[in-house]
Amino acid sequence: MSSRVFLDASPPSYQGPKDRLDKSAFHKTLTVLSARVPPNKTGQLLKARELKGALMDLPKIRSVVSDPENPNGSRLVLLRTVKYSELPPVAQEYLGKETQGLVNHEIKLDYDYWSTDDILQTILPGQLREGAPSGFAMTGHIAHVNLLEEYLPYKYLIGQLILDKNKKVRTVVNKLDSIHAQFRVFEMELIAGDPDYIVEHHESDCRFTFDFSQVYWNSRLHTEHERLVRMFEPDDVVADVFAGVGPFAIPSARKGCAVLANDLNPASHKYLEKNVADNGVSDRVRTFCEDGREFIQTIAKQLHDDPLPPFNGPALSRTRREKERRRARLQHIADATPNPVAKSRKRICHFIMNLPDTAILFLNAFRGMLKADEDDNLLDTYEVMPMIHCHCFTREMDPEKAEVDIRKRVEEQLGAPLEEDVTFHLVRSVAPNKEMYCISFRLPRAVGIGR
Template sequence: MCLDASPPFIVGLTAPLDKTLFRKSIPILAARFPATKLGSVRKSEPMRRSVIDLPRVRSVIPDPSDPTGDKLVLLKASSEVDLPTQTLEFLTTEANGLVPYTLELNYDYWTADEIIQSILPEELREGSPTGFAMTGHIAHINLKDEYLPYKSLIGQIILDKNPQVRTVVNKLDSIDTQFRFFKMELLAGEPDYIVEHHEADCRFTFDFTQVYWNSRLHTEHERLVQIFNPEDVIADVFAGVGPFALPAARKGCAVLANDLNPQSAKYLSLNAENNRVADVVRVSCEDGRSFIQEAATRLIANEFPAYSGPKKSKNQENQERRKQRFVKPQADDVLLPGRNKISHFVMNLPDSAIQFLDAFRGIFSHLSRQDVDRIYATMPMVHCHCFTREIEPENAKADILKRVEEKLGHPVTEDFSLHLVRSVAPNKDMYCISFRLPAKVAFNSE
């Protein structure tokens, strides 16, 4: 027998959500057993097929009529005729009788997906919008138009069913044209948009309504940071609040981190302080094109200190300080050279990053050739995120490479690779194209 434990369908429900409507009473049978027999009952083949197996429902409970006596084993049958012959024979010889029992289910029992399915018209139940992304305490969803009449109910259900969620928002189609963050509406919970989000052993604080953040990109953040060497200097052109910059700095890298959005730059500085990497993260707030053109010159004029190992915890630093109190300073300590070479440019603005590639033309043209030859024996790597409508990998490669080379004004050949980051829509993919900056582009004086 299969018990119907689905919630009642309540189509046409309006906000606020009335949880008392979600109740279901299921009449079943229960078998009385002494507690000493429960082990053999569970192992019995006839019982194994007949004991209730609903998720989040205990199959063995105290007998309400005698809490200190026999236990009740709940059966997935409402009468004896529903039980297999073997099970009935086992119960006749081993159990202390069968009793009726009513299984009571309510709003707390069902999952968010089950509750949402129960409030939607039949034609909308397939593909119901229960999936969401978490950023700090905020759950953000992208509701299709047909689900908007139910948005408040959906938001409340997601809030109820996920204890870690305090705020539920729906991302709107409109995007801030200058700073590229999504506009959103509150569906349920507190109107608190200052989040604390943890990723890659870093703590990020920011106003989710004022900056861009995508939790689905955490694997891409990790992938690129793994490529960096701890001694490298990274130029992060569209740094946001630091998803690339801060993990790189924690690894030991020095980072020139830029973002045009003043809110992003503000929280990026705060996050560098909170993660104790402010000494190796320099934050700027300017147009990406200007940043690209000036970054190498600025670094030569004001280099970072030499790499001194990965960032230590507070406890490790305190231990070292205590040790140093008893260690005599050495007069012949070697002073390591500073870091004045950019090893990687990161351009994580997939909607328009390719349009900024022409800014690399001539970034070394106004530097002395002696400085460039001394510092840049190898050109920096460029990692540029972008979108393409070409779904076939070869077509995507041709499309992206064509647009990149048109902006650079030069073919891309050295250390070239193309990485599929994720699909963002049925006919839209996000890629990261990586290549070594051609020297002829960097020295182009035109």
């Protein structure tokens, strides 16, 4: 059997500048041998056992081309070698018998031909090639990388490469390690493309628009967003204390929940409002821009005094709404109207608290949350106490120890032991010795009353 013939199709070593990628530096011409054959014989050559390992098989390069000297009369079957002497004897013999002769054929390779990894290998010095940062995360049209210090001198080359090789990318940023302490916004620097940070991102069938440089967004929380939303009943009221631009709030509202969504960052609040409107859930979502502590202390009473509308089915997309309206018109059915017997919603069923660094410290705000006004039946409304879903970090890696640690800190803030419906969920490992958890529990009645 023939052995594989070597052909060096790697890009030339990059000698260009580091502050911008000189694409013209990536050119290579391969002069390979090719076998001239009549058109009806190309299939036979491509299948010949004698030529195994000797035929052209570079990605994106055709192995049969028309013969420039006789375009209508013959074809060239390309070989993966530059020198005849490198072909195995069995291939030489076969080509001598079965073809009309061998001719040189030029293949021109350029920047567009090579993959991101191929090019990275030539622009980085030898010691940085292993572990080269070809991967990135996407939010809308923005690709973001988190470059280690040793790769920083090559950041513009890496950025340009990501931009050029990925059609959906328009902007490439390098996330810096610093993070805005309060609003959890990453500092970032532009390393390629447009300085346009307003993204449109889709998650859980909802459309989110936001300024990636001004608000918190983490696509890795997608499954956690879905997990909690799945837990809610469509007629529940959900209060999101640290709502960001709405990744819990909006999908919950789309399934029917009434939502009270709060975020202290004015930029998050602005996009939260836009996302509420864009996803057609303005009738069931109220937004707030308050400190989480104040929100927790006042929201139960506010909702009680001014309830949200009754559950009226899941929200439909704009196209589905139009379709339903047309169908109703054609069939002479009245448009869906609110269900007259359903009750307006005035009891919060769930609180979400995704600010893992400090959310536990906000739990003491629940003390006396229902004490607000003893005449107004707030306590009667809360015959069933709300569930709290509080995200947090722990340095305990053993699940049992992690639960003990989290429970202790939660109970300290509540000033009471947890009683009912307590569960712990490991959300993700954020560092080798740091885990993110979500503890869910029913607010002890004594805490709400403030005893």
